[in-house]
Amino acid sequence: MTHSAHGQIASPSIEGFEAIKRYWDKRNNIVAAKLLPGEYYVTLENELITTVLGSCISACICDPISGVGGMNHFMLPETSKDRLRSQSEAVVGNATRYGNYAMEHLINVILANGGKRKNLQVKLFGGGKIIPTMSDVGERNIQFVLEYVDAEALKLLAQDLGDIYPRKVNFYPKTGKVKMKKIQDIHNETLAIRERRYGSSIKDMPVESEIELF
Numbered sequence: 001m002t003h004s005a006h007g008q009i010a011s012p013s014i015e016g017f018e019a020i021k022r023y024w025d026k027r028n029n030i031v032a033a034k035l036l037p038g039e040y041y042v043t044l045e046n047e048l049i050t051t052v053l054g055s056c057i058s059a060c061i062c063d064p065i066s067g068v069g070g071m072n073h074f075m076l077p078e079t080s081k082d083r084l085r086s087q088s089e090a091v092v093g094n095a096t097r098y099g100n101y102a103m104e105h106l107i108n109v110i111l112a113n114g115g116k117r118k119n120l121q122v123k124l125f126g127g128g129k130i131i132p133t134m135s136d137v138g139e140r141n142i143q144f145v146l147e148y149v150d151a152e153a154l155k156l157l158a159q160d161l162g163d164i165y166p167r168k169v170n171f172y173p174k175t176g177k178v179k180m181k182k183i184q185d186i187h188n189e190t191l192a193i194r195e196r197r198y199g200s201s202i203k204d205m206p207v208e209s210e211i212e213l214f
Contacts, residue, residue: 013044014113025050028170035073037198040102042070042109046174052183053126053167054191055138056198057099057145060123060171060178061106061154063115069173070110074102075141075199099144103152122149123158123178125169131192137199138162166191 009022009031017033020041025032028048033041035051035058043049049071051058062069076099111117127142142161149156158178160167165182172178 012041014042014109016109017041017043022047030172035071037073037075037195040070040072040074040106040109042068042106042113043173044068044113046172049171049173051169052191053169054128054130054195055126055141056195057124057126057141057161058169058171059103059106059145059149060125060169060173060176061110061120062173062176063110063119064121064176065119066114066116067174068110068113068115069171069176070106071169071171071173072102072106074099075137075195076144077199099141099148103145103148120154121176122154122156123171123176124149124156125160125167125178125180127161128163128165128167130164130166132164 009024012018012020012022012033020039021034021036023032023034024030025048030046030048032048032050033043035041035049037056041049044067049060051071051073053073056073056075058071058073060069060071107117107120110120124145127138127145129136129138139162146159146161157176160180163182165184168181168183170179
């Protein structure tokens with residue numbers, strides 16, 4: 001039981017996610033974990049994982065048989081067009097490694113907590129170009145995640161990617177059910193600023209295997 005009569009929310013069912021914001025969602029009558037850019041969360045409980053996406057991507061992954069699942073919220077770091085055009089291996093490889101980390105961390109924690117790779121189901125959301133003047137980072141995020149799922153031979157059950165709207169995603173990892181809403185009245189600028197801030201904080205930062213990105 002993750003919610004007591006006194007409104008106390010129990011610790012996450014899996015160690016390491018104590019920093020993720022969790023609260024009692026009255027509307028859905030469930031404990032909800034709210035993700036910001038660069039975060040991910042995995043649970044064994046009947047919880048809701050929620051986030052709002054602009055150009056970022058969220059992968060919702062679960063093993064419906066063992067009932068473990070989670071979601072990430074990531075974007076590839078921006079880098080200068082010149083450096084990308086020169087196909088500098090360090091830059092392109094580094095950008096991809098951010099996405100790889102986001103996907104691998106999520107999958108590895110699910111597998112470490114009873115999930116079976118053959119049972120994994122994947123649903124992908126995000127990559128919207130919510131501000132016309134923004135770069136095509138959303139498109140690069142989409143291309144990356146679709147190639148990743150294909151290369152890893154994961155079972156992709158649903159996707160809602162691209163377009164110009166932000167998305168609010170509610171994922172129930174116990175069942176694999178997702179409720180997604182395109183938001184047409186959000187203050188896009190706020191979301192864009194938050195993503196831009198995250199993007200510049202990871203820009204061209206080296207990724208070492210011992211660094212925790214999340």
